[in-house]
Structure formats: structure tokens, C-alpha cells
Amino acid sequence: MSNLLRVATMGGDGTGPEVVAEAVKVLKEVAKLENINLELVDFDICGERYLKNGGVIITDDEVAELGKFSSILLGAVGHPDVKPGILEKGLLLRLRFEFDQYINLRPVKLFPGVETPLKGKGPEDLDFVVVRENTEDMYTGVGGFLKKGTADEVATQTAIYTRKGCERCIRWAFELTRKRNNPKGKKLTLVAKTNVLTYGHDLWMRTFEEVGAEYPDIQKDYNNVDACCMWMVKNPEYYDVIVTTNMFGDIITDLAGILQGGMGVAAGGNINPEPGGTSMYEPMGGSAPKYTGLNVINPIAAINSVSMMLSQEGYQAAADRVMKSIQLVTGTKMKSQAAGKMGYSTTEVGDLVCENL
Ligand code: IPM
Numbered sequence: 001m002s003n004l005l006r007v008a009t010m011g012g013d014g015t016g017p018e019v020v021a022e023a024v025k026v027l028k029e030v031a032k033l034e035n036i037n038l039e040l041v042d043f044d045i046c047g048e049r050y051l052k053n054g055g056v057i058i059t060d061d062e063v064a065e066l067g068k069f070s071s072i073l074l075g076a077v078g079h080p081d082v083k084p085g086i087l088e089k090g091l092l093l094r095l096r097f098e099f100d101q102y103i104n105l106r107p108v109k110l111f112p113g114v115e116t117p118l119k120g121k122g123p124e125d126l127d128f129v130v131v132r133e134n135t136e137d138m139y140t141g142v143g144g145f146l147k148k149g150t151a152d153e154v155a156t157q158t159a160i161y162t163r164k165g166c167e168r169c170i171r172w173a174f175e176l177t178r179k180r181n182n183p184k185g186k187k188l189t190l191v192a193k194t195n196v197l198t199y200g201h202d203l204w205m206r207t208f209e210e211v212g213a214e215y216p217d218i219q220k221d222y223n224n225v226d227a228c229c230m231w232m233v234k235n236p237e238y239y240d241v242i243v244t245t246n247m248f249g250d251i252i253t254d255l256a257g258i259l260q261g262g263m264g265v266a267a268g269g270n271i272n273p274e275p276g277g278t279s280m281y282e283p284m285g286g287s288a289p290k291y292t293g294l295n296v297i298n299p300i301a302a303i304n305s306v307s308m309m310l311s312q313e314g315y316q317a318a319a320d321r322v323m324k325s326i327q328l329v330t331g332t333k334m335k336s337q338a339a340g341k342m343g344y345s346t347t348e349v350g351d352l353v354c355e356n357l
Pocket residue numbers: 088089092093250
């Protein structure tokens with residue numbers, strides 16, 4: 001493996017740059033300890049620039065430039081003066097689609113010392129991974145209006161599922177389940193809605209069964225998405241790896257995110273696992289404009305996304321080091337994961353993780 005790790009950083013809006021700064025601090029420190037030759041290039045792409053530049057979110061040249069990196073660290077997109085949907089579609093979704101980041105990886109792990117809203121559940125009960133398909137479903141933008149603005153208006157928003165799209169995601173999830181090698185038993189749960197979505201999710205189910213036949217060591221399991229929401233709250237320890245569609249994955253990972261202590265902790269990776277692919281890692285929280293510049297936002301989620309990035313890049317020892325340090329800091333130092341209540345500032349939390357690597 002080449003020892004050069006080139007990472008593009010994109011702080012984005014609001015508190016995004018503050019959390020990315022801490023993530024970068026930790027990344028630099030662990031690179032030193034693990035002898036990784038790190039090269040960082042920052043991209044100034046955010047809502048602020050969009051407002052100043054008369055509507056340019058990201059140029060084609062910038063997309064091409066970003067495509068030369070295997071990893072991008074993103075802070076947050078979302079600006080109070082930009083209509084919802086513009087930056088999300090113009091930046092986040094554009095990059096997911098252009099770089100064909102077909103896996104959205106969202107680990108759900110309750111760190112020591114972190115409060116969960118689930119009564120009687122601890123870190124041993126909440127440790128699973130959601131693999132969300134990231135390029136299809138209702139996210140493709142297929143649809144339109146007819147007779148818009150009239151009493152006869154029709155709106156369609158089409159969910160697209162392809163054999164290729166669900167197969168590559170399901171296969172990746174099976175491989176991940178095998179690698180995770182859960183001592184409680186390897187289990188992959190397909191979450192869908194086959195009782196109602198009898199075409200699209202039938203394709204998912206048939207593909208799951210066909211691909212699953214290649215993985216006799218893994219228990220195959222199915223939940224309807226509504227039941228999954230119930231089980232996730234009642235018996236989260238039931239899950240090992242979940243594989244699901246884009247839209248359902250979006251929804252259940254917000255539920256899962258709050259179970260693991262909220263947006264200050266949860267991280268996600270938009271992954272193109274193919275050779276030469278460009279992946280993008282981000283804290284799941286938004287730009288939190290009201291906390292901007294106050295040095296109070298929780299950088300743990302962004303640092304967590306660094307661990308995920310290192311693992312995907314093949315630097316497992318470095319990834320484990322970051323993950324262990326995070327758990328030490330949440331378990332023995334931080335008072336809370338909520339902005340302003342951590343007992344430390346944003347930069348101090350970053351320092352603590354660095355000191356304990
Ligand atoms: C997420 C977000 C995005 C999504 C939005 C911002 C487009 O909610 O990453 O989960 O729906 O995928």
C-alpha cells in the first residue's frame with residue numbers, strides 16, 4: 001500500500017469549518033504516529049460563497065479537481081440565507097451522484113459515557129451498522145409537475161431501483177458483515193417494504209436472496225421498515241448490519257443517530273469502493289448556524305468520520321487508534337455530547353483526542 005494519503009477538506013457552512021479543523025488536527029496527529037504521508041488540500045465551497053458568487057455552488061473544474069482525491073472530508077452544508085434544497089442538491093447530492101458514491105455507511109455505536117434516550121441500554125446493546133444505498137430511489141430527481149399551481153395539479157416523484165444498483169450495495173453489505181465478524185453471530189438484515197412496494201422492493205428482495213446464497217456463513221434476515229423503527233428502539237442489540245434503500249436509509253439513520261447520542265457523535269461515509277473512486281466523509285449533523293464561531297460545537301462526529309475514512313483507506317491501525325481515543329474522551333472526560341455542555345470547548349475536545357491517541 002502506498003503511504004501517501006491525499007485528502008480534500010471542505011469545511012462548508014456554519015460550524016462545519018470548526019469541526020473539520022478538529023478532525024484535521026486529529027488526522028495530522030495520527031498520521032505522524034502511524035507514519036502516514038498526509039497531504040491536505042482545502043476547498044472553499046460553501047453557501048457563503050454561493051451567495052457572493054451569484055449562484056455558483058461548485059464549478060465543473062472543482063468537481064474534476066475533487067475527483068482526483070480518494071477521500072474528501074466535508075463539514076456541513078446549509079446556510080440560513082439559502083433556500084433549503086439548493087446546496088443539498090447542488091453540492092452534497094451532486095457529489096454523491098457524480099462520484100457514484102453508492103454506499104452510504106452509517107455506523108451506529110454508543111460510545112462509553114454517551115447518553116442514549118433508550119432506558120436500560122448501554123454500549124454493548126447499541127453497536128450496528130447501516131448500509132444505505134446512495135444513488136437511486138427517490139433521490140434521482142425523476143418526476144415532475146403537471147398543471148402546476150392549479151387545482152388539477154399533479155406531482156410525481158419516482159423511485160428508481162436497478163438490479164446493478166441494489167446488487168452492488170447488497171454485495172458490499174454482505175462483505176462488510178463478513179469482515180465485521182460479530183462474535184454474537186454474523187447477520188445481515190434487509191430493511192425495505194416488500195408488502196407494499198411490490199415491484200421495486202421485490203427486486204431488492206430477490207437480489208438479496210440471490211446474492212445471499214453466496215454467503216452461507218451469514219444469517220439472512222428481513223424487516224419491514226416500519227417494524228425496524230420499532231425494533232431499533234425496543235431491541236437495538238438485535239442488529240448487526242442493516243442494508244436498505246436510499247430513502248428508508250435516510251430516515252432510519254436519523255433515528256439510529258439519536259439512539260447513539262445524537263448529531264454530535266454520528267458520522268457517515270459516502271463511499272465509492274471501486275479502485276480510483278472518490279469517497280466523502282461527514283459528520284451527520286448540519287451547519288448549526290446559531291453556534292457558529294462560538295467554539296462550543298461537538299467535533300466528535302467529524303473526528304469519528306476521520307476514523308471511518310482511515311479504515312476505508314486501508315489504515316486500520318490508525319482508524320482504531322482514533323476510535324479508541326474518541327471512546328476514552330467520551331467515557332472519561334466529556335460531560336455531555338450537546339453543544340455548549342461538553343465541559344470543554346470544540347478545540348479542547350480535539351486536543352483531548354490528539355493527546356490520547
Ligand atoms: C443525509 C441528509 C441528506 C439526505 C440531505 C441533506 C440531502 O439528510 O445525508 O442524510 O437526505 O441524504
